[in-house]
Amino acid sequence: MAGGLFAINRTFFHDIGEYDQGMEIWGGENLELSFRLWMCGGGLEIVPCSRVGHVFRKRRPYDDPNTFNSVYRNQIRLAEVWLDDYKQFFYRSHSAYRRTDPGDLTQRLELKKRLKCKTFQWYLRNVYPEQHIPERQAKAPNQQTAGAERAQGMFDNEKIVKVGQVLNEKFNACLDIAGKTNVKRAAVALHPCSGTED
Numbered sequence: 001m002a003g004g005l006f007a008i009n010r011t012f013f014h015d016i017g018e019y020d021q022g023m024e025i026w027g028g029e030n031l032e033l034s035f036r037l038w039m040c041g042g043g044l045e046i047v048p049c050s051r052v053g054h055v056f057r058k059r060r061p062y063d064d065p066n067t068f069n070s071v072y073r074n075q076i077r078l079a080e081v082w083l084d085d086y087k088q089f090f091y092r093s094h095s096a097y098r099r100t101d102p103g104d105l106t107q108r109l110e111l112k113k114r115l116k117c118k119t120f121q122w123y124l125r126n127v128y129p130e131q132h133i134p135e136r137q138a139k140a141p142n143q144q145t146a147g148a149e150r151a152q153g154m155f156d157n158e159k160i161v162k163v164g165q166v167l168n169e170k171f172n173a174c175l176d177i178a179g180k181t182n183v184k185r186a187a188v189a190l191h192p193c194s195g196t197e198d
Contacts, residue, residue: 005052006044016040017111020077022103027071028078035082038127040117069100076102081109084120089133165193 016036023029037044076097079087091098124131166175173190 005054007050012042016042016115017108020074020081020108022077022105022108023074024070026074028074032074032078032082035078035120035123036117038118039082039120039123040112040115072097072100073102076100077105077108080105081112082120086120086124086133167193 019029020032023032034044036042072094075090075094079090080102083090124133168174168190171190172193174193175188176191177186177188
């Protein structure tokens with residue numbers, strides 16, 4: 001969901017905490033609000049006949065008031081508050097973000113507790129079950145995943161040797177999925193690197 005292109009009941013928006021006031025400029029508010037809606041008693045609906053106009057800029061039109069990239073900071077806030085133990089996968093693919101201070105998260109964590117929000121694991125099982133989540137730790141090829149996890153389809157029995165980026169130094173670009181990320185055997189292409197150091 002785009003963070004500025006949606007319709008919502010004003011009272012409900014206020015009750016679930018509005019926008020995260022600790023986020024800077026833009027970037028990440030779309031996911032933060034989406035996760036919060038699903039996990040805290042709401043949901044998202046697509047209205048096929050609705051019309052929304054949006055002019056998207058080709059470049060980021062804002063200068064950062066500080067030395068950090070606000071998108072990094074915002075995404076860390078999102079991960080730390082809403083992804084629970086699954087934030088490890090975020091940091092695996094964005095290890096450079098670890099050096100960015102997300103600011104004070106106390107109010108957002110208190111909001112999550114006050115609203116009695118469900119876990120991110122609930123979100124993956126009930127809202128986005130087709131999302132592939134690798135095992136939390138690499139296992140020997142013949143070792144089976146714990147029965148409860150296997151029964152719920154959360155993890156595949158696969159061995160992950162290394163997580164990170166493949167850099168083409170000649171073009172200063174990295175291999176990345178070309179197109180949708182939830183497609184098995186998706187094509188790869190060179191894209192600007194995301195800053196991962198692994």
